[in-house]
Amino acid sequence: MKRPPVLLAALAVAALGAAGALAATAPAFAANLLTNPGFESGTLAGWSCTGGTGSVVGSPVHSGRFALNGAATTSDNATCSQTVTLQANHTYTLSAWVQGSYAFIGATTAAGDTSTFTPNASGYTRLSVTFSTTTSTSVRIWVHGWYGTGTVFVDDVSVS
Numbered sequence: 001m002k003r004p005p006v007l008l009a010a011l012a013v014a015a016l017g018a019a020g021a022l023a024a025t026a027p028a029f030a031a032n033l034l035t036n037p038g039f040e041s042g043t044l045a046g047w048s049c050t051g052g053t054g055s056v057v058g059s060p061v062h063s064g065r066f067a068l069n070g071a072a073t074t075s076d077n078a079t080c081s082q083t084v085t086l087q088a089n090h091t092y093t094l095s096a097w098v099q100g101s102y103a104f105i106g107a108t109t110a111a112g113d114t115s116t117f118t119p120n121a122s123g124y125t126r127l128s129v130t131f132s133t134t135t136s137t138s139v140r141i142w143v144h145g146w147y148g149t150g151t152v153f154v155d156d157v158s159v160s
Contacts, residue, residue, distance in 0.1 A: 033084055033092075033159045034141065039066040046082050053078035062097035062124040062155035070100075070152045072145035077104075078152065081142035084159065088135050095128040096157040102146035103154065105129060110136035124155065 035046030039056045042065070047054065053071045061067040070078035086092060096105045098121055105127045106115030114131040133139060141159060145152035 033086065034157055035082060035084075037157045038064045038155060039068050040064045042066055044068075044080070047080045048082065049080040050078065051076040054080040057153070060099060060124070060153055062099075064155070067153050067155035068143065070143065070145050070154060072102075072147060072149055072152065074148040077144045077147050079142055079144040080154070081140050083138060083140045085137050086133050086139050086159075088133055088137050091130060091132045092139075092159055093128060093130050094141060094157075094159050095126060096143060097124045097126050097155045098143070098152060099124045100145060100152035101149040103127070103143070103152040104146070105143050105154075105157070106141075107131040107159075108140040108142065110134045110138075124153070 042056055044054055044056060049070070053073065053076050055069045056066045057069040058066060068080060070080055072078040094105055094107050098105065098118060101120050102117060103121060104115055104117040106113055106129065109131060111132070111134055114129055116127050116129040118125055118127060141157070143154045143157065
């Protein structure tokens with residue numbers, strides 16, 4: 001009965017090879033699926049803001065050199081958004097660091113809006129919300145302030 005150790009070793013090698021092949025073909029999940037999530041390009045590249053209410057500023061920032069400045073007016077809540085394509089029937093977490101009165105983050109999927117907000121963040125505060133995709137994989141990620149409540153700052157937006 002000298003064969004079992006050799007047979008076990010052969011099975012172990014085959015299992016490791018199969019695991020390596022699976023790892024090579026499995027899709028990798030990116031840490032962040034957004035374009036220009038920290039506004040470090042110094043521009044709004046990847047983001048679209050309503051009514052010219054969004055800009056990139058050097059202060060205050062949560063990290064890096066730049067952040068989004070959303071200047072809500074009485075007629076515009078300063079929505080800045082981007083649309084991303086995600087995997088169908090998956091759950092994702094949207095998070096962002098926000099500062100200001102009535103700062104919102106959210107995701108619009110085929111199933112509707114999922115969002116959260118803070119009524120007053122005098123310093124940067126992390127907001128986070130979970131959402132799921134359906135068979136439709138197009139998701140609109142958005143941030144905004146509230147009508148007439150002033151400026152909100154947003155930095156380090158993440159979808160993972």
